[in-house]
Amino acid sequence: MSKNFSLRSLLVRPEVATFLMFLAIMIGFYIANERFLDARNIRIVMGITPEYIIVAIGIAILMISGEFDLSVGSVFALVPMTIVQMVHQGIPPWFAIFLGLTIGIIVGFVNGFITLRFGIPSFIATLGMLYIARSLTTVATAGFPPPFPHILPNELFVYQFELFRASLYWALLVAVVLGVMLHRSNVGNWIYATGGDQNAASSMGIKTGNVKMFCFILCGFLAGFAGMIQTFRLEAPLPSQGYLLELESIAAAVIGGVSLFGGIGTVFGAVIGAILIRFLESGIIMARIDAEWFRAGLGSLIIIAVVFNTYISRRATRIGQNKAED
Amino acid sequence: MEDIIVCEALNKYYSGVHALKNLSLKIKKDSVVGLIGDNGAGKSTLIKILSGAHQPDSGHIYFEGNKVKFKSTKEAMNLGIETIYQYSALIPEMSIARNIFIGREQTQYNVGNFGLMKTKTMQDDAMKALTDVELHLRSPDTPVNQLSGGERQGVVIARAMYFKSKVLILDEPTNHLSVKETNKVLRFVEGLKSQGVTSIFITHNLSHVYPIADHLCVMARGEKIADMDKKDTTIDHLTDLLVNG
Numbered sequence: 077m078s079k080n081f082s083l084r085s086l087l088v089r090p091e092v093a094t095f096l097m098f099l100a101i102m103i104g105f106y107i108a109n110e111r112f113l114d115a116r117n118i119r120i121v122m123g124i125t126p127e128y129i130i131v132a133i134g135i136a137i138l139m140i141s142g143e144f145d146l147s148v149g150s151v152f153a154l155v156p157m158t159i160v161q162m163v164h165q166g167i168p169p170w171f172a173i174f175l176g177l178t179i180g181i182i183v184g185f186v187n188g189f190i191t192l193r194f195g196i197p198s199f200i201a202t203l204g205m206l207y208i209a210r211s212l213t214t215v216a217t218a219g220f221p222p223p224f225p226h227i228l229p230n231e232l233f234v235y236q237f238e239l240f241r242a243s244l245y246w247a248l249l250v251a252v253v254l255g256v257m258l259h260r261s262n263v264g265n266w267i268y269a270t271g272g273d274q275n276a277a278s279s280m281g282i283k284t285g286n287v288k289m290f291c292f293i294l295c296g297f298l299a300g301f302a303g304m305i306q307t308f309r310l311e312a313p314l315p316s317q318g319y320l321l322e323l324e325s326i327a328a329a330v331i332g333g334v335s336l337f338g339g340i341g342t343v344f345g346a347v348i349g350a351i352l353i354r355f356l357e358s359g360i361i362m363a364r365i366d367a368e369w370f371r372a373g374l375g376s377l378i379i380i381a382v383v384f385n386t387y388i389s390r391r392a393t394r395i396g397q398n399k400a401e402d
Numbered sequence: 403m404e405d406i407i408v409c410e411a412l413n414k415y416y417s418g419v420h421a422l423k424n425l426s427l428k429i430k431k432d433s434v435v436g437l438i439g440d441n442g443a444g445k446s447t448l449i450k451i452l453s454g455a456h457q458p459d460s461g462h463i464y465f466e467g468n469k470v471k472f473k474s475t476k477e478a479m480n481l482g483i484e485t486i487y488q489y490s491a492l493i494p495e496m497s498i499a500r501n502i503f504i505g506r507e508q509t510q511y512n513v514g515n516f517g518l519m520k521t522k523t524m525q526d527d528a529m530k531a532l533t534d535v536e537l538h539l540r541s542p543d544t545p546v547n548q549l550s551g552g553e554r555q556g557v558v559i560a561r562a563m564y565f566k567s568k569v570l571i572l573d574e575p576t577n578h579l580s581v582k583e584t585n586k587v588l589r590f591v592e593g594l595k596s597q598g599v600t601s602i603f604i605t606h607n608l609s610h611v612y613p614i615a616d617h618l619c620v621m622a623r624g625e626k627i628a629d630m631d632k633k634d635t636t637i638d639h640l641t642d643l644l645v646n647g
Contacts, residue, residue: 260519261509261516261517261518261519262509262515262517264519265496265500265503265507265519268493268495268496269496269500269504272493272495272496273492273493275487276487276491276493277505279455279475279487279491280506281474281479282505339493339494339495339496340495
């Protein structure tokens with residue numbers, strides 16, 4: 077009985093369902109084309125995935141605290157563009173990186189400040205920021221994308237090892253540090269409490285505004301950091317970089333079991349969600365399906381994941397309440 | 403017996419409405435006080451003031467003989483006054499252990515206020531806290547949304563006990579509960595007395611609080627209309643007061 081129950085409680089965890097979905101997709105595309113899982117394809121997919129993992133983690137933590145950030149795609153472009161332009165202005169590379177990442181932090185702070193100070197939905201505050209930051213990026217290109225300054229230490233972030241790039245290790249570092257923070261530290265407990273029920277959290281003395289602000293800032297910082305990695309990999313700062321990334325990272329979080337209403341989700345789920353999306357994209361191409369089907373696949377995946385998670389969480393609650401009434 | 407809380411002539415206005423009128427009240431240590439009144443009688447205003455959520459416009463509060471002025475719920479909690487609000491005392495998706503320690507986590511490797519939670523200690527202490535209020539649940543990792551209403555109130559009471567609250571303010575703890583679950587909660591509250599906890603039980607349902615109360619206070623239109631020991635009154639008399647004001 078107890079063994080039976082623990083298996084059930086494991087299956088009820090949303091990120092486990094995501095992982096099973098991930099395995100199914102991997103096996104399905106492998107059957108369609110064996111080369112889907114050979115070293116070459118894994119090298120290609122895992123070369124671009126870390127950037128998406130980092131953004132998805134930031135979004136996931138912010139969503140768990142009960143807020144959204146639609147500006148991550150624009151910050152993803154703004155931060156590296158600023159870094160490159162500052163280096164062109166003669167600012168030392170490491171100092172430019174420091175200032176650039178600070179811009180991500182400032183954008184996160186402004187998002188949080190507007191949302192919390194004026195009590196408006198973060199959906200709106202960050203939608204505004206989506207346009208503002210994108211506009212600033214285009215202005216910063218001064219009409220023509222600047223060349224990539226090779227004095228920037230990009231190898232440190234994107235060096236191609238045998239199979240993986242350095243960026244994957246950076247993403248893993250982010251995942252481990254923030255996973256420990258979210259799941260093991262008291263700050264993590266406050267984040268779940270704030271997103272789960274803000275009134276209850278504040279009646280227990282948690283400063284929910286500060287908690288949310290921290291998550292906004294973290295999300296802005298991670299979006300900028302990930303954007304910097306992409307520019308370092310491509311060795312080209314593009315003003316269009318990260319276009320629609322905000323929706324894709326929300327998709328990754330949601331596929332990974334993060335609730336749109338806050339209070340539920342894991343770092344692991346967001347990581348798997350991000351990887352799943354990139355392999356789905358690759359699998360569709362490898363299976364010689366028209367690449368335009370990727371978005372249809374992604375869309376279906378989001379709907380299936382959320383319907384499934386809603387179903388199992390309702391079931392879990394019902395099991396508990398039936399038991400309690402016995 | 404000595405008084406743990408003394409309120410003197412408390413007044414509170416909400417944008418012109420006189421919500422609490424010159425309220426004075428003495429609460430004896432280790433007793434169960436039933437605070438009864440219909441909706442809008444001023445019960446919520448009074449508990450918000452006692453819990454530190456709101457501040458009175460005039461009047462004084464004494465706690466254990468000392469004059470106090472709470473600027474926040476945290477301040478009241480630090481002195482040992484814990485309030486359990488009707489709907490928002492627990493986070494449904496979080497485990498029992500995490501709920502018990504919200505905002506007061508046991509941590510190690512601290513940097514300032516931040517640190518890693520001692521998960522094992524918190525789980526063990528959570529189970530012990532539950533057992534202390536005679537609540538026997540299988541695992542401290544069970545999410546609260548899998549518990550029944552009575553069990554949830556039990557968890558909240560266990561939390562207050564664990565943190566050595568001296569006064570527990572319960573806002574309609576038996577609302578929307580089945581008869582069986584209500585009895586469970588009443589047993590929890592009755593058990594508090596023997597453990598040196600004073601409870602203030604707010605309800606509009608006299609029959610819930612009457613069996614376990616030592617003292618009853620009836621409010622109407624922001625005023626106290628009756629304040630007496632149970633031995634000096636009857637359920638019929640109180641019902642009459644409640645209905646006719």
